[in-house]
Amino acid sequence: MAIKFDAARYGKPVLFIVCLLPLVWLTYKALFLGLGANPIEKISRFTGDWTLRLLLITLAVTPLRILAGVSLVKYRRMLGLFTFFYVCLHFCNWLVIDQFFDVDSMIKDVIKHPYVTVGFAAFVLLIPLAVTSTNAMIKRLGKNWKRLHQSVYAVAVLGVLHYLWLVKADNREPLIYIVILVALLAVRVWDQARRKVALRSARAVAT
Amino acid sequence: MLIQVRKASEVQPSEITDRRVYEARRDFLKTAAGAALGAAGFSLFGMSEAHAGTKLNNVGKSRYSTTEPPNTFQDITSYNNFYEFGVEKEEPAQQAKNFVTTPWSIAVEGEVAKPAVYQLEDFIKPHALEERIYRLRCVEAWSMVVPWVGIPLADIIKRLQPTSKAKYVEFVTLHDPARMPGQKRSVLPWPYREGLRMDEAMHPLAILAVGLYGEVLPNQNGAPIRLVVPWKYGFKNIKSIVKLRFVEQQPATTWAVQGPREYGFYANVNPDVDHPRWTQSKERRIGEFLKRKTLKFNGYAEEVASLYAGMDLAKFY
Numbered sequence: 003m004a005i006k007f008d009a010a011r012y013g014k015p016v017l018f019i020v021c022l023l024p025l026v027w028l029t030y031k032a033l034f035l036g037l038g039a040n041p042i043e044k045i046s047r048f049t050g051d052w053t054l055r056l057l058l059i060t061l062a063v064t065p066l067r068i069l070a071g072v073s074l075v076k077y078r079r080m081l082g083l084f085t086f087f088y089v090c091l092h093f094c095n096w097l098v099i100d101q102f103f104d105v106d107s108m109i110k111d112v113i114k115h116p117y118v119t120v121g122f123a124a125f126v127l128l129i130p131l132a133v134t135s136t137n138a139m140i141k142r143l144g145k146n147w148k149r150l151h152q153s154v155y156a157v158a159v160l161g162v163l164h165y166l167w168l169v170k171a172d173n174r175e176p177l178i179y180i181v182i183l184v185a186l187l188a189v190r191v192w193d194q195a196r197r198k199v200a201l202r203s204a205r206a207v208a209t
Numbered sequence: 210m211l212i213q214v215r216k217a218s219e220v221q222p223s224e225i226t227d228r229r230v231y232e233a234r235r236d237f238l239k240t241a242a243g244a245a246l247g248a249a250g251f252s253l254f255g256m257s258e259a260h261a262g263t264k265l266n267n268v269g270k271s272r273y274s275t276t277e278p279p280n281t282f283q284d285i286t287s288y289n290n291f292y293e294f295g296v297e298k299e300e301p302a303q304q305a306k307n308f309v310t311t312p313w314s315i316a317v318e319g320e321v322a323k324p325a326v327y328q329l330e331d332f333i334k335p336h337a338l339e340e341r342i343y344r345l346r347c348v349e350a351w352s353m354v355v356p357w358v359g360i361p362l363a364d365i366i367k368r369l370q371p372t373s374k375a376k377y378v379e380f381v382t383l384h385d386p387a388r389m390p391g392q393k394r395s396v397l398p399w400p401y402r403e404g405l406r407m408d409e410a411m412h413p414l415a416i417l418a419v420g421l422y423g424e425v426l427p428n429q430n431g432a433p434i435r436l437v438v439p440w441k442y443g444f445k446n447i448k449s450i451v452k453l454r455f456v457e458q459q460p461a462t463t464w465a466v467q468g469p470r471e472y473g474f475y476a477n478v479n480p481d482v483d484h485p486r487w488t489q490s491k492e493r494r495i496g497e498f499l500k501r502k503t504l505k506f507n508g509y510a511e512e513v514a515s516l517y518a519g520m521d522l523a524k525f526y
């Protein structure tokens with residue numbers, strides 16, 4: 003007998019726990035297995051990886067609806083906020099552990115080194131998205147809410163460039179993220195074009 | 210057949226040495242020969258069975274060693290940039306486990322009196338081993354202190370007798386994707402090549418390392434023989450060397466081919482010349498929490514700065 007999963011009741015709590023699992027794993031590793039010779043770099047890499055992954059998963063919600071008719075829209079806010087959570091960990095690791103509050107050196111880094119510039123920009127752009135994620139904010143901003151949240155596409159582009167521009171020679175993983183991002187955006191573009199065409203022909207029939 | 214007819218050359222069963230006697234003799238020879246050949250640092254049997262963990266004997270101390278404490282053996286052997294065995298830092302320790310380094314030959318070519326191919330033992334035998342505790346600074350802005358065991362490169366070069374035409378020495382790593390699985394991907398143009406100007410190669414700081422922490426060099430650290438030039442970025446310290454070639458023109462080096470705007474031939478550690486994409490003014494010493502200021506020539510300015518007097522180090526990065 004199949005056990006029915008009451009998604010309406012347990013979906014969000016389960017997703018919440020699932021999204022925390024990477025952090026749980028990192029903590030476990032740090033405490034019991036060790037993070038290797040360069041733990042700060044390990045943490046940076048891990049939190050950066052999960053920021054990008056959650057970001058792409060968040061961006062995959064609409065394409066999934068378009069292509070498979072499966073709607074996970076009600077989970078998208080949580081996924082987006084967890085993206086922000088991991089980017090905060092990533093940034094805090096940089097600020098606190100890597101640079102130890104050497105703000106002067108950090109500012110220089112943001113100005114001089116493009117991979118830091120785009121990374122920092124992506125982080126900064128995510129802040130208003132996190133702040134305006136509440137129901138009250140959605141009501142308050144109305145039409146502008148959607149416009150503001152379209153900046154998540156810029157965040158994704160900046161994020162993958164951040165990764166691509168910091169690797170020395172092995173750009174295989176950044177390129178995989180880029181391919182996935184392009185595919186996700188392509189589905190939306192295709193869907194937009196398809197609906198415009200459908201609208202035009204519907205209007206043509208009506209007149 | 211019940212009656213076996215033997216050839217004259219075949220061994221009689223009675224002639225086969227009892228296994229226990231055979232092994233006892235080997236043990237005796239190991240210690241006796243080892244004592245006798247102590248000057249070379251390798252025992253007769255130790256050489257053919259050399260593997261990580263084998264102790265190196267008669268390793269002298271050097272005034273070029275730093276007094277800074279070395280990093281742990283664990284850190285030095287588990288955090289490696291050795292793309293021949295994978296691009297992640299932890300991969301070489303795993304992927305190079307079964308890398309066989311005996312027999313190993315080194316070809317000497319180019320502008321030398323007698324180009325030849327040497328077996329590693331013969332290449333090293335005439336020289337005394339020295340411990341050199343050196344700082345190693347990676348271009349990625351992390352560093353370690355490593356207690357190498359090796360031989361001054363200058364001593365080896367003198368023996369090889371380069372001609373007056375030899376202005377540079379080029380080093381080449383093994384190219385064998387079957388034994389070095391990372392080479393199956395062209396993440397770098399294989400084989401790995403590096404080079405030094407002759408005066409750099411003859412500098413007393415430059416060594417060919419064959420050991421670490423008083424033992425034979427572990428595979429992930431560039432076994433069985435690698436270059437150590439501590440005043441330059443880590444990528445100059447080519448590993449698992451199979452060829453030395455003495456040449457007139459500056460040789461192409463792998464990272465300079467891979468990223469000519471980012472990696473140069475000289476690659477002297479220099480806090481005043483940033484990598485195009487990140488700063489070189491600070492470094493993370495593995496094991497420490499706060500970052501350190503990077504030192505010019507990795508703290509070996511007193512010894513090597515004169516090699517580059519008058520040279521624009523921002524141009525010749």
